[in-house]
Amino acid sequence: MEKSNQSLKGKVAVITGGGGVLCEVLAYALAKEGAKVAILDLNTDRAVEVAEKIKKQGGEAIGVEANVLQKTSLIEAHQIVLDKLGACDILVNGAGGNHPMGTTAKPFLEEGDLENEDLKTFFDLDTEGIKFVFDLNFIGSLLPTQIFAKDMVGKNGCSIINISSMNAFTPLTKIPAYSGAKAAISNFTQWLAVHFSKMGIRVNALAPGFFLTEQNRSLLTNEDGSLTARGTQVIEHTPLGRFGKPEDLVSSLLWLVSDESSFVTGIVVPIDGGFSAYSGV
Ligand code: NAD
Numbered sequence: 001m002e003k004s005n006q007s008l009k010g011k012v013a014v015i016t017g018g019g020g021v022l023c024e025v026l027a028y029a030l031a032k033e034g035a036k037v038a039i040l041d042l043n044t045d046r047a048v049e050v051a052e053k054i055k056k057q058g059g060e061a062i063g064v065e066a067n068v069l070q071k072t073s074l075i076e077a078h079q080i081v082l083d084k085l086g087a088c089d090i091l092v093n094g095a096g097g098n099h100p101m102g103t104t105a106k107p108f109l110e111e112g113d114l115e116n117e118d119l120k121t122f123f124d125l126d127t128e129g130i131k132f133v134f135d136l137n138f139i140g141s142l143l144p145t146q147i148f149a150k151d152m153v154g155k156n157g158c159s160i161i162n163i164s165s166m167n168a169f170t171p172l173t174k175i176p177a178y179s180g181a182k183a184a185i186s187n188f189t190q191w192l193a194v195h196f197s198k199m200g201i202r203v204n205a206l207a208p209g210f211f212l213t214e215q216n217r218s219l220l221t222n223e224d225g226s227l228t229a230r231g232t233q234v235i236e237h238t239p240l241g242r243f244g245k246p247e248d249l250v251s252s253l254l255w256l257v258s259d260e261s262s263f264v265t266g267i268v269v270p271i272d273g274g275f276s277a278y279s280g281v
Contacts, residue, residue, distance in 0.1 A: 007258055009034030011157070012085045016068050016144050017095030019046025021213040022163075025246035026092060026253055031059030033254060036085040040066035040077055040144075041095070060085070068095045068140035074147040087151035090257050092161045093141035096185075097215060101129020102177030122176075130177040137181035141188065152201045159257050160196075162189045162205040164268050169207070169276045182207075186268045193266030202265040204256045209272025210234045211244040237280055240273030 013030045017023045018039030031037045031054045039054075039061060041047035047063035054061035062084050066077035081088060105120045106113065113121055141162050152158035166172065168186040171179035186205060193203040212220060220231035220243070227235060235241060252269050255261050270276045 006034035007254075008090070011035045011089040012038070012081065012087060013090040013092065013257075014038045014040060014081060014088045014144070014148050015092040015094055016040045016066065016140070018092075019043045019050055019063075020094065021215075022208065022211060022246045022249060023092065023094035024050045026094065026249060027061070028054060028057075028059075029250040029254060030090065030092075030257070031057075031061055035090065037061040038077075038081045038085055038088075039063045040068075042067050066144075068093075068144050069135055071143055071147070074144055078147050081148075082151075087155070088148040089152065089155065089158045090161070091144060091148045091152075091159075092163075092253070093144055094163050095140050095144075096137040096163055096181075097133075098175055098178040099129050099132045099136075101126045102133040102175065103129075104174045104176070107173030125176070133177035134181045134184070137178070138184045138188065141185060145192065149196070149201060152196075153199050156200060157259055157262075158200070159202040159204065159265075160192065161253060161256055162203070164189065164205040164207040166207060166209050166270070166272055166275055168268070169270070189268055190266045197265065202256075202262070204261075204265060205268040206249055206252055206256075207268050207270045207272065207276075208249060209238065209244050209270065209275045211246060211248075234275075237278060238273040238275045239278050242273060244271060244273065 008030060013035040015023050015027045018027045019041035027037050027039050027050055039047040039050045044065040051061040051063035064077045064080050067073040104122055109121055113119055145160060162185050164186045165182040167179035168182040189203055189205040196203060220228055222228055249271055252271055
């Protein structure tokens with residue numbers, strides 16, 4: 001692990017979904033700044049793998065199995081973090097995602113679509129799929145905050161980072177559940193920021209644009225690496241003309257959790273190559 005100014009030395013950072021593509025990089029960045037990092041994930045192997053990688057690079061980390069939708073699982077994980085690293089100073093609510101059951105086949109409902117039995121339209125969306133997405137993104141951020149933010153009460157320099165998305169500003173076609181759930185995350189970020197303000201706990205969110213990850217790779221690129229129609233649309237709508245890389249999130253994360261941003265709370269930072277600023281014309 002390269003030397004840095006170790007601005008987070010001694011702090012304990014908990015990152016849910018830390019075994020995932022984006023949060024692995026965030027976990028690594030926090031460790032590089034000297035934080036002791038707990039990688040919480042439903043996928044225990046990935047959590048341990050990320051923690052081992054950090055340790056090999058000279059950082060301090062543990063991988064802990066946790067389901068962000070189960071209070072008992074989070075309470076157990078919290079105890080492990082307390083025993084091995086100490087009380088939580090920084091919480092990154094990174095677990096989240098979409099589900100095909102909350103997704104329509106086409107962006108627009110058009111003449112004749114209802115006669116096509118094979119086409120999943122808005123009318124066919126399964127409420128179980130919608131609930132899954134709302135739970136994973138919203139409840140999956142609320143519950144870890146209930147369990148870990150109690151550690152922050154009475155301490156200085158604590159903060160929470162939620163992960164919102166582009167579609168919280170303007171919904172993306174086909175994914176009403178994910179768009180609604182991320183809009184709820186942006187709103188919750190503001191609500192919590194106000195609620196925790198007298199305790200000095202700051203709450204902010206990152207809103208990544210389009211990052212090429214395993215979840216969306218087949219939607220955005222073909223097997224030969226060329227862009228799909230949707231991928232082309234995204235790039236054409238991104239003034240900076242490329243997909244995001246996980247590393248693009250790091251500087252905003254480090255700024256938001258550091259004392260340099262001590263007067264910043266309740267904001268949602270778009271990291272999107274200008275996507276949310278561009279009307280398309
Ligand atoms: P990812 O699928 O690579 O990572 C998500 C991680 O969360 C996985 O390791 C998974 O095992 C874990 N997880 C899933 N359910 C869980 C549960 N119930 N309890 C604990 N862990 C659970 O996804 P990613 O692309 O790295 O996304 C990370 C965050 O960023 C998500 O909130 C996602 O919605 C958001 N986001 C991603 C993009 C993008 O382009 N990839 C854009 C905007 C926002």
